[in-house]
Amino acid sequence: MVKHIVDTRQFKDRRFLEGLFEHAAEMREARFDKGVCHLHDDKVVGGLFYQPSTRTRTTFETAAIRLGAKTVFTENARDFSSAAKGETLEHSLRAIEDCFDVMVIRHYEDGAAKRAAGVLRIPFINAGDGKNQHPTQALLDLFTIKEYFQKIDGLDIGFVGDIAQGRTIKSLAYLLSHLKDNRLYFVSPISLGVPEDMRTYLREKSIQFYETDELDAVISAVDVLYVTRLQFEYVEDEVEKRRLMSEYEKFQITLEKADKMMDGSILMHPLPINTEKSEGRPEIRCEVDEHPRAHYFKQSNNGLYVRMALLDVMLSGEQNPLYSLILDVP
Ligand code: NCD
DSSP, X not given: OOOEEOOGGGOXXXXXXXXXXXXXXXXXXXXXXXXXXXXXXXXXXXXXESSOOSHHHHHXXXXXXHTTOEEEEETTHHHHSGGXXXXXXXXXXXXXXXXXXXXXXXXXXXXXXXXXXXXXXXXXXXXXXXXXXXXXXXXXXXXXXXXXXXXXXXXXXXXXXXXXXXXXXXXXXXXXXXXXXXXXXXXXXXXXXXXXXXXXXXHHTTOEEEEESOXXXXXXXXXXXXXXXXXXXGOOOHHHHHHHHXXXXXXXXXXXXXXXXXXXXXXXXXXXXXXXXXTSOOSBOGGGGGSTTBOHHHHHHHHHHHHHHHHHHHHHGGGSTTGGGSOOOO
């Protein structure tokens, strides 16, 4: 049966995570090897991005190319596909699926990934759907944690920022809740706190989690501080936007704040970081980029290896034992 990747709840089987991370580390070593470069040279990977993307699109497309596959990626599908003529996502996908062996799609609507999985007969990977999920970001985040701490259990992880609208936090928090003894700390303005569906899920998993709007209480107590930007694109009202921006200011990571982090802890961010240009103030000041705790560029580059490993699994299908460990779409 064809598999799709929509949501991190499909990765409850620990053997999948361990196998994928081992494979990602192998891909990092072997990415220039001739063998790897020809693994899938009979395949074509399609990418449709209906929302802006730098890292996700580039690392997916490069991952496919490094595995030998050809790629057809549309980087502005909202304007340059038949979506601009009002075509439904379902029709667009059904009309072209025979072109590809795997499709990677990013869409601005919550639940678009599930809709894509509902119609596609070829494997599909969700590269982010609205405020909902971004499963491959969570995989590369957890791979980064694994590489640094040599473990994925028993960690204290602080999430800072737009918990309500950020799909990366939701995806990673779900993934961490399937593992052992991780404790999660959510730090946000009250109005951008943990959404009810997420709270219910974490409670069901009996995970220890705490919610606060005080960064100081958490910053010096966690192994990982995972900061995210205010997701402006989902806030239409200008007055509300300005209010949220000013509430966000007290969470800004300055050099002084980074110094408060524990030795051996890491500062992560899925990127991009807001700037004055994106109407916001940076949630991590750029001086922090060179701080010993800063780990976000390493994290982002890990996306290439995790996506190479995952595309290899999806392009190999049943021939790769990890494929059957991906659970059904919830
Ligand atoms: C994230 C996303 O698109 O959800 N970016 C990414 O893929 N690394 C985070 C964000 O845009 O804030």
